[in-house]
Amino acid sequence: MNTAPQAVEAKYPPALLAWSVWGIAAIFYLTGFYQRVSPAVMTGELMRDFSIGAKDLGTLSAFYFYVYVAMQIPVGVLVDSWGARRLLIWGSASAAVGTFIFGSTHDFAIACAGRALVGGATAVGWLVVLKLATHWFPSKQFAMLTGLGLFFGNVGALGAQVPLRIAIEHFGWRGVVLGSASAILLVGVLAWAIVKDDPSSQGMRSFAPDSIHAHRASSTLDLLKGFKSIFAYRNTWLIVFAQGGIVGPILSFTGLWGTPFLKARFGIPSTTAAAVCSVMIICWAVSSPISGHLSDRIGKRKPIYLAGCLVAATGWIVMFYAKSLPLPVFTVIAAITSFACGPVVIGFASGKESVPPRFLGTLTGAVNIGNMSGPAILQPAIGWMLDRQWSGQMANGFRVYDSSAFEKGFLLLIAWSVLSCILIAMIRETNCRQNVL
Secondary structure (H helix, E strand, O other): OOOOOOOOOOOOOOHHHHHHHHHHHHHHHHHHHHHHHHHHHOHHHHHHHHOOOHHHHHHHHHHHHHHHHHOHHHHHHHHHHOOHHHHHHHHHHHHHHHHHHHHHOOOHHHHHHHHHHHHHHHOHHHHHHHHHHHHHOOHHHHHHHHHHHHHHHHHHHHHOOHHHHHHHHHHOHHHHHHHHHHHHHHHHHHHHHHOOOOHHHHOOOOOOOHHHHHOOOOOHHHHHHHHHHHOOOHHHHHHHHHHHHHHHHHHHHHHHHHHHHHHHHHOOOHHHHHHHHHHHHHHHHHHHHHHHHHHHHHOOOHHHHHHHHHHHHHHHHHHHHOOOOOHHHHHHHHHHHHHOOHHHHHHHHHHHHHOOHHHHHHHHHHHHHHHHHHHHHHHHHHHHHHHHHOOOOEEOOEEOOOHHHHHHHOHHHHHHHHHHHHHHHOOOOOOOOOOOO
């Protein structure tokens, strides 16, 4: 009789540990989203303190996105060579430093540098969230976790609306920003204490496919080759350009120009305008995991993705150019429009399924470039249009723009949103099946 001990197969990680690891990454992503949209409720203070107009304000805000986009290529290498844990710790520390610089300087160029550092540091957030989801959870939960991750981000954006505005009115924008730097640093401490790259490091079984474990990008050149490879797949370039027309409008509006537009059009105070943007962010946050779940449930990506984009494009047009809308009706339409932006998460799932698994990191970086190119281009472009339409009116030391100026500036937003509908209509359905070639 064979009495040799039998090897015990490693078990998958317990749910509490998996959610704790992933949750810390999601909280860091939350802080990054907070940073993206926080300028929206301090536009007057920033324009006054730095003596700038709408174009420069758009540029200051967009510096976050410029470096965020530029970092997507090296982040794809770093997440493989450094690992998600080290990247998360580094990102938290660097974001805290950048936030401190932004909140303490009186020089416009240095403030832009601070925003740039924050953008580069938080660029690791989304890829780390997806990377840890791949290693710590079953693949069938990927779309749901993608939507839940964006939900966390939107919670951060929600905190950067009415709560942030109230805090600014009590403590000043600089005091609040410096406090934010401390909170972001705390996330890095938690990452150091709890996050691990893969369950195998603790003797547990990983959910990541063997092909992901075997593949490691050894250099930026390797990743650039990967970018070239993924764009050979039809869906990649369609999704990348389409994403910018979904994310760009919602982040340009709620993240910078929505509050001053609402004040100009309806004559409401900043806190009320921020509340309208908060409603939009809540709807976007709720829609994201729902969209991912429904897409998984029906086994299709394209129908929900395209329907959301069509509704969003229509909603933006009605919001800006149906001038007789009272504020309550405007808010309802704005809520529907932002809810329709939730299926943007399907772009990640559809893109992931359109290329072989070894390109997961590269594909995620490419789609993220598409996402952030939207606000990076639209925020300063809308500001440039506003300055061209400025009537010369000033209030409390900063420029004031009327609603007609915003209507002209938002034409750029509408154009990209409509283009996204066309691009998504051209995407090939993946039927929720992974391309393994």
